[in-house]
Amino acid sequence: MYPKKPPMGFNTWNTFGENINDEMIRQTADAMVEKGLLAAGYEYLVIDDCWSERKRDAVTDKIVPDKNKFPKGMKAVSDYVHSKGLKFGMYSCAGVRTCADYPGSYDHEFLDAKTFAEYGADFLKYDFCYKPEHAHGPLLYRRISMALQSSGRDILLSACNWGCDDVHDWIRSTGAGMFRSTGDISDNFVSFRDIFLSQVDNLKCSGYGCFNDIDMLTVGMHNRGNVAAAGCSDLEYRTEFALWCMAGAPLMLGCDVCSIDDTTLKLVTNPYLLRINQDAACRQMFTVHSECDNLRNVYARLLSENEIAILMTNLADDDCRLWFPFDELGLPVSAGKGLHLTDAFTGADAGVVKEYHYIPLKAHDCAVYLAKVVEV
Numbered sequence: 593m594y595p596k597k598p599p600m601g602f603n604t605w606n607t608f609g610e611n612i613n614d615e616m617i618r619q620t621a622d623a624m625v626e627k628g629l630l631a632a633g634y635e636y637l638v639i640d641d642c643w644s645e646r647k648r649d650a651v652t653d654k655i656v657p658d659k660n661k662f663p664k665g666m667k668a669v670s671d672y673v674h675s676k677g678l679k680f681g682m683y684s685c686a687g688v689r690t691c692a693d694y695p696g697s698y699d700h701e702f703l704d705a706k707t708f709a710e711y712g713a714d715f716l717k718y719d720f721c722y723k724p725e726h727a728h729g730p731l732l733y734r735r736i737s738m739a740l741q742s743s744g745r746d747i748l749l750s751a752c753n754w755g756c757d758d759v760h761d762w763i764r765s766t767g768a769g770m771f772r773s774t775g776d777i778s779d780n781f782v783s784f785r786d787i788f789l790s791q792v793d794n795l796k797c798s799g800y801g802c803f804n805d806i807d808m809l810t811v812g813m814h815n816r817g818n819v820a821a822a823g824c825s826d827l828e829y830r831t832e833f834a835l836w837c838m839a840g841a842p843l844m845l846g847c848d849v850c851s852i853d854d855t856t857l858k859l860v861t862n863p864y865l866l867r868i869n870q871d872a873a874c875r876q877m878f879t880v881h882s883e884c885d886n887l888r889n890v891y892a893r894l895l896s897e898n899e900i901a902i903l904m905t906n907l908a909d910d911d912c913r914l915w916f917p918f919d920e921l922g923l924p925v926s927a928g929k930g931l932h933l934t935d936a937f938t939g940a941d942a943g944v945v946k947e948y949h950y951i952p953l954k955a956h957d958c959a960v961y962l963a964k965v966v967e968v
């Protein structure tokens with residue numbers, strides 16, 4: 593399955609880690625619908641690592657769901673998820689074991705793809721731990737892609753090799769619909785900031801059919817769960833979400849959606865930010881202005897319908913004023929044009945600005961605009 597827009601959903605890893613089970617998946621499915629997340633576009637419910645028994649079935653060689661966590665089996669869980677109008681995602685690994693030491697799919701790719709198809713999976717996250725030294729990474733992703741294609745079900749391949757082996761050069765050719773390009777996120781500002789900055793120059797190979805995945809969001813986690821690491825303020829989470837939207841990255845929620853707070857819910861369903869993220873043109877953002885060793889930057893992204901998304905970041909630790917001369921966007925003063933700005937966080941009309949925009953930004957804050965070129 594080749595996605596036309598960055599995939600959106602929820603993944604169990606960031607909050608729940610190994611503490612996953614039938615009941616919490618069903619509750620999550622209910623919450624995704626009741627809280628309007630599905631309606632906003634979050635359609636995949638993905639079960640990450642730690643869902644299976646430690647050993648394959650001795651007779652069939654199949655991976656089997658953990659009998660205590662999923663006593664009714666995985667098809668029952670998948671059926672429930674589907675009954676809510678959501679899509680169902682599973683997890684495996686290109687190596688002999690998964691990262692948390694459960695059976696991996698190495699040399700079992702076709703059997704496992706068939707098993708996932710039998711479960712009714714629509715998505716497979718495919719990790720990279722415990723890969724035999726001699727095995728060629730790109731070949732393992734080609735193999736699982738072939739296995740999924742011949743499984744009889746349309747299953748989106750979500751590759752997860754953390755940016756190894758120059759993944760940007762070849763991953764699109766394997767048939768993956770998204771690919772993790774970085775190491776694991778943890779719930780603090782520096783983690784998401786550095787992940788974002790590491791991929792700014794790699795977004796050119798992200799787009800229609802295959803999207804650069806900069807990891808599941810920590811937005812709204814508030815230092816609870818599996819990747820807790822100091823947590824973030826609401827202002828920082830707002831910045832994280834804006835960065836992911838502007839990068840055109842897959843939006844996989846990592847917080848507990850059953851207890852999601854109102855501020856987070858409003859943020860992750862913000863129609864302006866989602867419009868930027870999901871824009872059909874899939875053009876990559878580019879840097880139009882840079883200060884303070886790349887920590888205070890202005891990025892722009894051309895959208896459909898002659899709109900431009902603008903992101904002004906202060907990822908440094910002090911408050912500042914940030915300057916954005918329109919000349920660097922391709923709008924010289926001589927053109928006699930200005931930008932009509934809409935604040936993407938609030939939807940408020942921010943007026944028509946000409947020549948430059950110069951705004952105060954608190955430490956770790958950002959501003960996001962939808963802009964149209966107008967006569968001035």
Ligand code: GLA
Nearest residue numbers: 605640641691692719752776
């Ligand atoms: C790796 C991945 C994570 C998560 C864990 C599960 O570290 O990068 O996203 O899937 O494995 O063990």
